[in-house]
Amino acid sequence: xAVLTAARAPIGPMLVRQTWAEFLKLWxxxxxxxxxxxxxxxxxxxxxIGQSSQVISPHVTFGTxxxxxxxxYSVANVMIFSFGISVATERGMKMDLLIRxxxxxxxxxxxxxxxxxxxxxxLTLVVxxxxxxxxxxxxxxxxxxxxxxxxxxxxxxxxIALGFAIGYLSGPNSAVAVINLIYxxxxxxxxxxxxxxxxxxxxxxxxxxxPLHFFGQLGWDAIGAPTDGSVTTxxxxxxxxxxxxxxxxxxxxxREESRKFS
Amino acid sequence: xxxxxxxxxxxxxxxxxxxxxxxxxxIEIGDVVAMLGPNGAGKTTSISLLLGLRxxxxxxxxxxxxxxxxxxxRSRVGVMLQESGVPTTLKVREIVDLFRSYYxxxxxxxxxxxxxGLEEKASALVKELSGGQRQRLYFALAVCGDPDVLFLDExxxxxxxxxxxxxxxxxxxxxxxxxxxxxxxxxxxxxxxxAKRVIVIDRGVVIxxxxxxxxxxxxxxxxxxxxxxxxxxxxxxxxxxxxxxxADHNVQLLTNQPEAVLRELFRRGIEISDLEVTGAxxxxxxxxxxxxxxxx
Numbered sequence: 027x028a029v030l031t032a033a034r035a036p037i038g039p040m041l042v043r044q045t046w047a048e049f050l051k052l053w054x055x056x057x058x059x060x061x062x063x064x065x066x067x068x069x070x071x072x073x074x075i076g077q078s079s080q081v082i083s084p085h086v087t088f089g090t091x092x093x094x095x096x097x098x099y100s101v102a103n104v105m106i107f108s109f110g111i112s113v114a115t116e117r118g119m120k121m122d123l124l125i126r127x128x129x130x131x132x133x134x135x136x137x138x139x140x141x142x143x144x145x146x147x148x149l150t151l152v153v154x155x156x157x158x159x160x161x162x163x164x165x166x167x168x169x170x171x172x173x174x175x176x177x178x179x180x181x182x183x184x185x186i187a188l189g190f191a192i193g194y195l196s197g198p199n200s201a202v203a204v205i206n207l208i209y210x211x212x213x214x215x216x217x218x219x220x221x222x223x224x225x226x227x228x229x230x231x232x233x234x235x236x237p238l239h240f241f242g243q244l245g246w247d248a249i250g251a252p253t254d255g256s257v258t259t260x261x262x263x264x265x266x267x268x269x270x271x272x273x274x275x276x277x278x279x280x281r282e283e284s285r286k287f288s
Numbered sequence: 289x290x291x292x293x294x295x296x297x298x299x300x301x302x303x304x305x306x307x308x309x310x311x312x313x314x315i316e317i318g319d320v321v322a323m324l325g326p327n328g329a330g331k332t333t334s335i336s337l338l339l340g341l342r343x344x345x346x347x348x349x350x351x352x353x354x355x356x357x358x359x360x361x362r363s364r365v366g367v368m369l370q371e372s373g374v375p376t377t378l379k380v381r382e383i384v385d386l387f388r389s390y391y392x393x394x395x396x397x398x399x400x401x402x403x404x405g406l407e408e409k410a411s412a413l414v415k416e417l418s419g420g421q422r423q424r425l426y427f428a429l430a431v432c433g434d435p436d437v438l439f440l441d442e443x444x445x446x447x448x449x450x451x452x453x454x455x456x457x458x459x460x461x462x463x464x465x466x467x468x469x470x471x472x473x474x475x476x477x478x479x480x481x482x483a484k485r486v487i488v489i490d491r492g493v494v495i496x497x498x499x500x501x502x503x504x505x506x507x508x509x510x511x512x513x514x515x516x517x518x519x520x521x522x523x524x525x526x527x528x529x530x531x532x533x534x535a536d537h538n539v540q541l542l543t544n545q546p547e548a549v550l551r552e553l554f555r556r557g558i559e560i561s562d563l564e565v566t567g568a569x570x571x572x573x574x575x576x577x578x579x580x581x582x583x584x
Contacts, residue, residue: 033392034363043389047378054377054413119373124429127339127369129362130390288343 034129040211044130052108052142062107066100067157073219086251089162093154094174094245095218100150101178102213102241105185106192106205113193114201119281125236126287140186149249151175158164158273165248174248181241181261184268187236187275194278212238237267290353292317292437292468293338298347300333301494308335308482309492310347315470317436320463322479323472325489331472332370334489335441338470339367351437366435368426379405380425383414384432391433401460404428420451427455431462438462440471444478456481488573510567512541512549516561527552536569 052058070092116122127129155171160264166174189205196204213219215229216238217277221228233239240260243253247260289384293315300308308330309442315321323331336342337349340356351361369556374383381397383448388394395403401410404424409417417425423443430438443459444452452475459482473479479486496503515537522534529543539560543549546565553560 034359035390035392035394040389043386047375047382047386050382051375051377065341116373116375119370119376121373121375123341124367124369124372124374126341127362127365128387128390129359129365129369129433131359287341 027219037131037134040130041134041138041141044134045141048112048138048142049145052112052146058107058111062100062104062146063153066096066150066154067105069099069219070096070154070158070162074158075162077212078164083252086249087164089158090166090249091246091251093158093162093164094249094251095242096154096158097151097174097178098238098242098245099213099218100154101147101182102185102238103209104147104150105143105182106189106209108146109139109186109189110192110196110205111201112139113190114196117194118198123286143186143189144179144182147179148175151178170249174245177244177248178241181244181264184237184264185241186272187268187271189198191271191275191278194275194282212236215239216242218242237264240264240267289317289469290350291315292319292352293470293554294348294350294353295334295337295344296348296350298334298337298344298349298447300330300342301345306492308337308344311489311494312450313487313494313497315468317468318466320469320482320484321471321487322483322485323470323487323489324474324479325472326474329489330492331489332441333492335369335439335445335470335472339365339439363390363433364436366430366433366438367415368438368440368443370445372426374422374425374429377413377581379413380417380428381410383425384428387429391435391436394432395434398431400428400432403431403461405454405458420447423447423451424458427458435467437468437470442472442474444473444475446540452478464508468557510543510546510547510565512543513562513564513566514539515562516558516560519558522556523556 035119038204074089074092074096077091079089082088082091155175192201192204192208215225215233216222216236217225218235218238222233225233234254240263243255243260244257244264247257253260291314293313295311295313297307298308298311311330311334313334323334325331333342337344338351338356340349340351340358340362344517349356351358352364354361356362378386380401384397384400388397388400394400401407404427406424406428409421414422414425423446427443430440440459444455447455456478459469459471463482469482471478471482484499486496486498486500486503487494516539517537519534519537519539520530521534524541527541527543527549528545529541529549531542533540538554541549550563550565
């Protein structure tokens with residue numbers, strides 16, 4: 027008979043393995059990889075390059091401004107998509123059932139998904155930034171590049187919670203549609219694609235309360251473009267949205283738990 | 289040392305449906321147990337309680353004397369579940385490595401893959417596997433942590449005869465190294481081939497818990513088959529049988545006294561043809577244990 031010892035696997039290597047597996051899972055889905063890495067670049071090529079040298083406010087060209095917009099867009103896009111769709115798909119395949127029966131703590135699962143999403147988000151910036159610099163002629167101080175990158179990565183965390191909530195609330199087949207229905211219109215309404223002045227009147231009135239509006243402002247402020255209100259207010263609102271998204275995600279997760287595992 | 293797994297007067301209700309109605313089972317370390325029963329009998333529910341995937345409505349479920357959700361207890365358990373999925377875009381060796389990382393003392397990746405007979409598919413993506421190969425992958429994931437106890441919920445469901453035979457050999461190999469195995473099945477020969485102990489569950493209660501041989505001896509030992517021109521249930525009234533099935537003109541009886549049964553049938557003047565008397569296997573034993581329509 028086997029010697030019975032009470033022991034658990036070390037958390038560190040488990041987290042590394044889980045994160046690597048999460049990364050491979052996403053990386054091998056071309057629909058996800060290509061849209062996350064190259065869609066923002068494509069938008070930049072279509073919208074940003076043509077008028078990139080146009081000065082829109084002192085010291086800020088449209089090329090730089092639109093780079094900040096696309097950085098925000100692509101990072102939030104990764105967060106919502108990678109979480110929303112992978113959680114919904116894994117629920118659909120009952121992946122979560124088998125994982126639940128293993129000694130892996132649920133926190134490792136969550137953490138590995140967050141790390142992977144942040145890594146992918148950083149990867150989109152690694153593609154977008156040089157493209158904007160080379161094709162769009164954007165020139166910024168190293169410190170500004172870093173501020174922009176760190177702000178959009180930090181500011182993307184509330185959207186992880188949103189993606190998680192969508193993943194638990196929608197089915198594997200509807201997740202993509204739900205995300206597109208929520209994400210694309212709010213991205214437009216928050217002025218990430220063209221100036222808000224061009225939006226219909228009622229959308230202009232809603233716009234300043236959208237989470238992507240505050241996120242966008244953080245990006246635009248980072249490259250020196252004028253924004254409404256202070257950066258502190260933007261952070262506070264975004265943080266508030268983060269808490270709300272997190273609570274919805276937690277509620278959705280608990281609802282699922284009590285349905286499936288009680 | 290606490291038993292490997294225990295259900296203590298466990299009940300489970302899903303809404304109005306009573307899936308388990310007071311089940312007490314104790315599985316010792318080293319046991320090889322088959323849980324038998326028709327669909328919906330409560331086998332999967334029992335396993336789910338033991339694994340902490342479901343909570344009992346009343347009563348208790350314990351793994352190594354701990355709550356089944358306790359990660360210390362789970363670290364000693366390998367699981368193969370019905371209807372569970374795995375990521376299809378990972379390679380076999382990648383997902384085996386992932387699951388190995390969940391356990392404190394896993395076996396080597398090569399050994400886990402070899403135990404499942406997937407050596408040739410180690411570098412294949414999960415989505416490239418056939419149904420049977422995927423089932424073997426689940427087995428690799430269940431054993432890769434070198435667990436003390438292996439839970440297999442309907443492990444060979446959907447396999448062809450050959451696939452099932454070789455899969456049973458793989459499970460037998462794992463049993464040979466002295467580990468505890470709990471499997472549910474409705475392929476009854478599986479239980480007979482693998483288990484030292486059979487727990488029969490029907491309608492949420494345990495109706496038998498014994499060795500395969502004891503179960504065979506306790507219930508109908510012989511199977512009597514014949515064709516009869518016309519036979520109604522009342523013609524079988526008072527015969528020493530444990531169960532009867534009449535389909536068209538084909539009659540099957542389970543009994544411990546085939547001679548007495550035949551003598552009485554002849555005395556009653558019932559015309560029979562194609563008579564066949566054979567030893568009952570576990571499947572017959574099972575039918576007579578769970579048969580609800582068996583005449584008294």
